[in-house]
Amino acid sequence: MLASNGWRLEIKEKFDMNILIADDHELFLEGLKLVLKSHFNEANITAVKNYPELFEELKNNHFDLIMTDLAMPGANSMDALSKMHTLLKDTPIIVVSAVFDKEIVQKTIEIGVSGYIPKSSSNDLMLSAIHLVLAGGVYIPKELLDEASIAPEMMPDFQSLKEISAPQPPQSKDKKLTPRQIDVIRGIAKGLPNKLIAYELGLTEGTVKVHMTVILKTLGVSNRTAAVIEAVKKGYISKQEAGL
Incomplete structure (x- = not known):
């Protein structure tokens, strides 16, 4: 549409x-x-x-x-x-x-x-x-x-x-990451910039930026490195995926 x-x-x-x-x-x-x-x-x-x-x-x-x-x-x-x-x-x-x-x-x-x-x-x-x-x-x-x-x-x-082409649903009280946000985290863990993450996931760079903002807020961190570490701690991605 x-x-x-x-x-x-x-x-x-x-x-x-x-x-x-x-x-x-x-x-x-x-x-x-x-x-x-x-x-x-x-x-x-x-x-x-x-x-x-x-x-x-x-x-x-x-x-x-x-x-x-x-x-x-x-x-x-x-x-x-x-x-x-x-x-x-x-x-x-x-x-x-x-x-x-x-x-x-x-x-x-x-x-x-x-x-x-x-x-x-x-x-x-x-x-x-x-x-x-x-x-x-x-x-x-x-x-x-x-x-x-x-x-x-x-x-x-x-x-x-x-x-925005694929925004996320409202956060629940326990603030879980959505599957798409986890995909973005995996891209961050690979060291990819937003542009390449967007390309891999079939999104626009602006959409990835929106996801990133929500990810940081949900995980309670202020930067990409901390987001990857917190995602591992919470079991969203493995240590291997994070290169740890």
């Missing part, structure tokens, strides 16, 4: 995860559910129409990703986002809204939201933004970044966003 800006998004995610979507407009809600289900084809998707229903679901079930509208019945939107962030801790929250205002975007990011997607976005852009968020990034529309006074450390790497 070719996005309108010329880069490709072809991978259908096959991992199992729970997604909660919330919007008080049923037509949009059902459309969003169909788009997500067609791409994340083994995901369990729960749809609700207001904040009380959303918090009831959060009370009774675990979710790996939350996608919510802002203006819904039952609560003040910013109060609701703040409460969600407090309850969910490490679970990413993405706002999908028709509101396109820099001050509102800034406020949601300050609260702890991981992404802000305008409802006018294309399906490809939305899915790629989700990928970036699941890989540990923050997505904000470029148009709003140009205007908003958002701190640089909050800004997403748009080049990496464009190059």
Whole structure:
């Protein structure tokens, strides 16, 4: 599937995860559910129409990703986002809204939201933004970044966003590396640069960089050498593979 800006998004995610979507407009809600289900084809998707229903679901079930509208019945939107962030801790929250205002975007990011997607976005852009968020990034529309006074450390790497083709599922509480991340670690253990790892795995260099960021965070290390050593300690790769 070719996005309108010329880069490709072809991978259908096959991992199992729970997604909660919330919007008080049923037509949009059902459309969003169909788009997500067609791409994340083994995901369990729960749809609700207001904040009380959303918090009831959060009370009774675990979710790996939350996608919510802002203006819904039952609560003040910013109060609701703040409460969600407090309850969910490490679970990413993405706002999908028709509101396109820099001050509102800034406020949601300050609260702890991981992404802000305008409802006018294309399906490809939305899915790629989700990928970036699941890989540990923050997505904000470029148009709003140009205007908003958002701190640089909050800004997403748009080049990496464009190059993501196989991002990873949300990290579980025990923070396991995925099979693809282990493949990247093996390449690092061979002493290969990102470009050659990408070539061997059939990825782009930008995708490998995203994987590397998640690997370092998951293993709790700050460089490639330490990542290889930690991967051996945790049994992801053998000493022989690591050249130890």
